[in-house]
Amino acid sequence: MKSVLPVLTIVAFILGFWTLAVVPMNIHLAADQAARGDIVVEPADARARQEVGAFALALGNPAVIPMTYTLDRPRLPGPQQVVVELWNTIFAVAPTSNRSLIYHGWVTLSATLLGFGMGTALGIALAVGIVFSRTMDLSVMPWAIASQTIPILALAPMIIVVMGAIGIQGLLPKAIISAYLSFFPVVVGMVKGLRSPDTMQLDLLRTYSAGPAQGFWKLRLPASVPYLFASLKIGISASLVGAIVGELPTGARAGFGARMLVGDQYGQPLVTWAALFAAAITAAALVGLFALLERVTLKRMGMAA
Amino acid sequence: MVSADGDPQVLEHSAKTARSAVISASSVDLTFQTNDGPVHALKDVSLDIDKGDFVSFIGPSGCGKTTFLRCIAGLETPTGGTLRVNGMTPDEARRARAYGYVFQAAGLYPWRTIGGNVKLPLEIMGYSKAEQAERVSRVLELVDLAGFARKYPWQLSGGMQQRASIARALAFDADILLMDEPFGALDEIVRDHLNEQLLQLWARTEKTIGFVTHSIPEAVYLSTKIVVMSPRPGRIADVIESTLPRERPLDIRDSPEFIAIAHRVRDGLRAGHADD
Incomplete structure (x- = not known):
């Protein structure tokens, strides 16, 4: 609970910066719209306005500033627009709707x-192998590290296309990309965890x-x-990124990925932004869920930090 | 090998000691190969420990006292000489679960209760559930932790945790108890108390105890035999048979006899140092 105030401070700072940034980002669009709507804008000529800087344009036309927050297709939507879009697409439509x-x-x-399930299982299995087999330690670990240096954006289409070619579509190809991203933190964490007992503990068993x-x-x-829990918290958010990619x-x-793309391609930035925020909220909720599980489990195990 | 080594010993020693020596070392050497050349951890260590003895190993760090204890436990392998535990090699004795080992840190599993920790060796050795429960309550009683079986280690003080680890070492009824500076990390008041309890426990269970310490009063107070060791190479500088009675109240430490033995231990330690 001590972290609430610092977190809120940062959130307030970001929101403030965002709110201020909306004006210069959208002022040209807003001025064009205003000019079409018979509002006197300075300079009046559209081409001349392009030459004027965003801040100068905003200072010259204070009446246009409120309009920067209400554009249908803003360059940068205002925070309140994103909130309204989120509300409309989460609560105001049926959950079965395409919107x-x-x-x-x-x-x-x-x-x-x-x-995530596949990646975690694979990660734990590999970690057990690495800890108990010197051969696996030497052979698997370098490949696991190398696998994470390949940009997932390059690899994802290949996985989708290859799996599509053998007739596998939909859930599984995306899940494989998720697993590809999430097994790695689990391997690293579990290898460290399985090796964490010290010499004395191992001698005792001997x-x-x-x-x-x-x-x-x-x-x-x-x-x-x-x-494991530290790894799972990284793994679950990596999984979400993998599925979106x-x-x-x-x-x-x-x-979410489809919504982001649709918003981009059809010039509906609000759709993109809402999907982006929904994804971020989902990730935060998932990580929060695992943090809670971690606390409960470690407390029950008498290992609470 | 047993007969070849064993027979001359019978001739050398008095019949009584030879028959009852549970740990017997002759000319034990241990050399570690390191990047800076060989390190002689133990050199020509010969010692007999009789059944029911309380033997302390004392000396400065690097004198090999812990290493020797680990050799007895089969956790290190000597590079020379012979070492017998209950007439077996240390490795065989380890596999026969001939001893309980207490480390400097209690090393209790935080995810197990005290009872669960004491049960650990019993689970590994395959005792029945009923026997596990019976033994856990018996040894916890023995170390005065009867009411604490359901507590977790973090709920206990350092001294109580170490007592729990002693209970864990006693749980499977090994005749030999090896203790490596078990009270080294505890403050002196707690240590006094635990020393007193350890003597009572020793009297009740009639175990053979090997005890590593760097405290002279602790060694003199506890032991029937004090082995003074000196470093580089680790070897035995003096073996002192204690003349103190087995019944030892804490204030025995003010007696002239106690002070005389402590004096001899200190002399032995000093002589070991003068050598290098």
């Missing part, structure tokens, strides 16, 4: 969760002549739980 962000959100979220399997279930796995290159008709 509903709930509908698009579920399309993206289902791919996110499937990919004095009991415990086998590797007992060491894994009784010591290494429980000791890795805090590391998976929707971008293919002309997908549904999902």
Whole structure:
């Protein structure tokens, strides 16, 4: 709760900057619209206005400034416009509607969760292999790192196209891109977590002549739980990004990515912005959910920080 | 090898000690190969520990006292000499679960209750559920933690945590208890109290205890035999048989006998240092 005030301060600062930035970003569009609507604008000639700087134009035409916040197709929408658009597409339309962000959100979220599950399972499996097999440690880890240096934007269309060619479409290709992004933090975190027991802990098990399997279930796995949660929080947001990226290159008709693309291509910045914010809110909610799970689990395990 | 090494020992030692020596080391060497050349952690260490002995190993850091304890436990392997624990090699003894080991830190699992921590070795060794429960309550009683089975380690003080770790080492009824500076991280008042309790526990359970410490009063107060070690290379400088009675109230530490033994330990430590 101590973090509320600093967080709100930052939010207020961003909102303030955003609100101020709307005026210079949109003033030319607003002035053109005003001129068409028989309002006297200085300079009156449209081409002459292009030569005038945004701030000068705003200062010369204070009456136009309020209009910069109400444009239908602004360069930068005002915060209140985004809020209204979010409200309209989340609460004011049926969740089954093609305009509903709930509908698009579920399309993206289902791919996110499937990919996250796949990525987490793969990450844990690889980490166990890496910790118990020197061969895997030497062979898998460099590839895991290399896999993350390939820009996902280049890789995603290839995955979609290749899978489409063998007849797999829809959820699974997007989930694979999600898994591709989310397995890596899990591998790194779990390898660190499974190796976190110190020499003394391992010696203690040796004095009991415990086998590797007992060491894994009784010591290494429980000791890795805090590391796992740190990884899951990174992994879930990476998964969401992966699912959205998976929707971008293919002309997908549904999902946050599709909405962002539609808004861009049809000149509806409010649609893009609303989808962007909805995605950010979803990511925050998912990370928050895992943070809560983490707190409850670690507390029950007596490992709360 | 057992017969070849064992027979001359019977001739050398008095019949009593040879028959009851549970740990017997002769000319044990341990050399670590490091990048800066070989390090002689132990050189020519010969020692017999009898059943029911309380043996302390004392010396400055680097004298090999912990290393020797780890050799007995089979956690390090000597590079020379012979070492027998219950007539077996240390590795065999480890696999036969011949000893309980207490480390400097309690090292309790934070995700297990105190009872769950004490149960850990029993689970690994495959005791039945009923026996686990019975043993946990018995050893917790033994270290005065009877009411704490359901508490988590963070709810206990450092001294109580270390007592729980002793209970964990006692749970599977090994005859030998190896303790590596178990009270080193605790303050002196707690340490006094735990020393007193440890003596009572030793008297009740009749274990053979190997105890590493760097505190002279602790070594003299607890031990029937004090092994003074000196560094570079780690070797035995003196072995002192304590003349103190087995029954030892804390104020025995003011007796002239106690002070005389402490004096001899200090002399042994100083002599070891003068050598290098």
